[in-house]
């Protein structure tokens with residue numbers, strides 16, 4: 001699914017209106033009817049609906065919703081803000097239509113605003129600004145937003161919480177953005193909905209399909225996508241009847257150190273559950289028995305050091321390599337990691353301490369093999385690119401790094417983002433907060449290693465691997481609950497996740 005900028009969203013509306021022989025006002029009617037249905041599904045007529053409408057088309061939507069709710073006998077009040085005297089045509093039509101229905105509870109605000117008393121039982125419908133917002137809110141509108149936010153009412157935003165920019169909110173004034181409980185967004189989510197710090201504004205969100213021109217959606221270009229299950233399914237390559245382990249690749253996992261052998265175990269177990277033919281785990285001597293016992297399917301290759309990764313190993317026999325889980329940050333390990341990178345000519349995953357070690361020796365960053373997959377969480381990324389004040393800035397810096405190194409970055413978090421060297425960003429929809437626990441990242445590294453060893457191209461491996469990792473996390477949550485689930489449960493859920501994705505529906 002493509003994610004468009006607000007400008008592109010407005011172009012999509014305009015294109016749909018001119019090419020699909022639908023009038024602008026009728027497209028708005030369609031949007032309003034879907035919004036009304038979504039509201040009526042959630043709240044009954046005992047709730048008072050207080051509609052705050054601006055003078056653009058977002059306000060037009062809100063006024064049409066007010067009419068529809070009124071005709072369904074909901075108690076409705078409208079506060080319409082006409083501050084500049086500039087009202088969109090569709091907004092004007094909807095004021096007229098509302099009044100023609102005999103609706104009288106209509107307050108027009110042009111300067112002084114005497115706010116209605118908002119109670120816990122009220123539903124505020126926020127139709128002040130949508131995709132046309134072109135600067136942060138200030139002055140009177142900021143005061144209205146703060147008034148709504150200070151109330152106990154439930155807030156439903158139309159298309160976007162008023163005051164929230166669709167993409168970059170670096171220079172926004174946070175207290176002047178509506179804090180919605182529910183955002184009913186039209187056609188597609190906005191990029192800013194996918195950023196953690198905006199959760200308090202967007203609340204829960206639902207996408208309403210108003211039938212934007214398919215042709216426009218097909219041709220419009222954007223670097224931002226949400227990965228869909230159908231796409232992921234199409235990436236999976238079926239096994240041939242005569243498959244043997246040699247065809248499914250041999251991977252090398254360099255992981256573990258004294259006290260962190262578990263990371264090597266979890267990555268290896270996840271790898272063995274993701275279709276790899278053969279796996280060798282290179283780990284310090286102290287972890288030999290642990291890995292051998294807990295992952296008997298894998299071969300163990302001892303480092304010459306008792307406790308740390310201290311000697312680069314020969315990579316000739318492998319189709320893919322992963323370095324990092326539980327490696328530790330001893331100086332000898334950092335130097336060995338960098339040395340090992342020089343001989344990585346096959347697809348490579350760099351995770352956890354491999355990245356932390358690189359961030360200490362940043363001038364060696366250019367040794368990262370081209371097309372490598374880097375899997376940092378937010379902090380690991382910031383160690384590489386510097387502190388970021390928000391998710392948009394972080395994403396921009398990750399894109400720069402990915403382009404500079406010509407590598408793939410899997411930025412882990414809610415909506416884990418895969419950034420390609422060409423600058424495309426794929427947001428992953430699966431997963432849940434129960435996965436934010438030790439070992440979860442090691443599991444992902446194991447999955448990615450398995451996919452690369454089987455010959456999946458980097459982009460496909462990332463999109464498929466991250467999706468199935470999240471899906472296994474969702475299954476683990478079903479089984480164990482969000483509090484108790486841990487990385488071992490994600491590994492245990494991997495067979496079902498893979499099965500789910502490969503079974504015909």
Ligand SMILES: NC(=O)C1=CN([C@@H]2O[C@H](COP(=O)(O)OP(=O)(O)OC[C@H]3O[C@@H](n4cnc5c(N)ncnc54)[C@H](OP(=O)(O)O)[C@@H]3O)[C@@H](O)[C@H]2O)[C@@H](O)CC1
Nearest residue numbers: 013024028031056057058129130131132133134135136159
């Ligand atoms: N048929 C259609 O087209 C459909 C449209 N749809 C709906 O339309 C919405 C987009 O409508 P829109 O383009 O009219 O923009 P909207 O968000 O209402 O605001 C524009 C007004 O705000 C003003 N303004 C901006 N920033 C400001 C600020 N900081 N402080 C103060 N004022 C500010 C700006 O003034 P300007 O700066 O341009 O003079 C302008 O007057 C979209 O989100 C969806 O809900 C759907 O129903 C589908 C069908």
Ligand SMILES: [K+]
Nearest residue numbers: 126129160162
């Ligand atoms: K809004």
